Structure formats: structure tokens, C-alpha cells
Amino acid sequence: MVTDRLTDGVRIAxxxxxxxxxxxxxLRGLTVVDADPDVEATTGGALAYRIARETPEDGSDAGDADAPRETVAEVFVQPDRARIEAIAAPEAAATAATEAGLRVRPKAARPPRTxxxxxxxxxxKRALTVLEAIRGEPNAG
Structure with missing residues (x-):
């Protein structure tokens, strides 16, 4: 039986x-942006990176590095966990997280976040279903 668990927030992120x-x-069309390679976990959570959806204006495939990007989530690190803040599609993110057995709660912000x-x-791996749900929402954000 494995007793070691990875609970370091930076490593999880x-x-x-x-x-x-x-x-x-x-997760085609999602990318990591604004990554801080030297981020250090804090009790309140330090921003490690953003997850953005590529949104080409012409509707073509989102493979161009110069294509506009829409931030759909932010990932923060705490000493014992990582936290995804879903900016786009907060309701879809909450549903997906609950179904995946992850702890979830709303954040009172404007616009609301999950x-x-x-x-x-x-x-x-379970958290990927949350990102899939966000990615799949049209005009989310």
C-alpha cells in the first residue's frame, strides 16, 4: 500500500x-500563460500561472502563438494544495468539480468565480475535467 502522497502545492500546480x-x-486550445517559475506557496495562495483559451478572431484553429487569448482560470499555490479559480463558466466548473469528487466552493467576486x-x-487528473468543462463553454468568461 502506498502511503506517500504528493501534497506540495507548488508541485501539484x-x-x-x-x-x-x-x-x-x-484540452486542445488551452495553454498556460504568465507562469512564475519561482513562485513560492503562501497561506493565502500565490499566483503560479493563468490558463488561457486561444481565441482567434477569424475562428480558425487556435494554433497560432500570436492568437488572442482569454484567461479562463488562474492557479494559485498554497503550502499543501493548489487552487484553481475558474473565471470562465464558474457553474460548469463547479458541476465538473463536484462530479469529480473535488472540494469546491464559490468565490464572491465580480464576475463570480469558482x-x-x-x-x-x-x-x-480529476481536475482536468474541470478545465474541460470550462473549455467547452461557448463565450465563457
Whole structure:
């Protein structure tokens, strides 16, 4: 039985970023932007990076590096977890997180956000369903 769990917030966020950048089919069109490679976890959460959806104005495939990007989520690191703040499609993010068995709560902000807590490295794969839900929402954000 494995007793070691990955509960370092920075490492969990790194794993999530790797999944986003390496998942061509599931998360096509999402990318990691504004990454802080030297981010240090704080109790309140330090911004590690943003997740953006490529939104070409002409509606073509979103593979161009110069294509406009829409921030759909932000990832923060705390000492013992990572936190995804869904900016786009907060309701879809909440539903997907709940169905994936992740801890979730709304954030009173304008516009509203949904907080999804990734408390273990094993939960990273489940968190991808949240990003898929955000990605799949038309005109989200």
C-alpha cells in the first residue's frame, strides 16, 4: 500500500501545468500563460500561472502563438494544495468539480468565480475535467 502522497502545492500546480500543456486532445486550445517559475506557496495562495483559451478572431484553429487569448482560470499555490479559480463558466466548473469528487466552493467576486481545490497529486487528473468543462463553454468568461 502506498502511503506517500504528493501534497506540495507548488508541485501539484506543476503537474497540472504539465497536463494542460501536454494534453493535445482533451484540452486542445488551452495553454498556460504568465507562469512564475519561482513562485513560492503562501497561506493565502500565490499566483503560479493563468490558463488561457486561444481565441482567434477569424475562428480558425487556435494554433497560432500570436492568437488572442482569454484567461479562463488562474492557479494559485498554497503550502499543501493548489487552487484553481475558474473565471470562465464558474457553474460548469463547479458541476465538473463536484462530479469529480473535488472540494469546491464559490468565490464572491465580480464576475463570480469558482474555487476548486487540488489537495493531492492524484487529484490532478480529476481536475482536468474541470478545465474541460470550462473549455467547452461557448463565450465563457
Amino acid at each position: 506543476q503537474l497540472l501545468a504539465s497536463e494542460v500543456t501536454g494534453s493535445e486532445s482533451r 474555487l476548486v481545490f487540488v489537495e493531492d497529486g492524484a487529484q490532478v
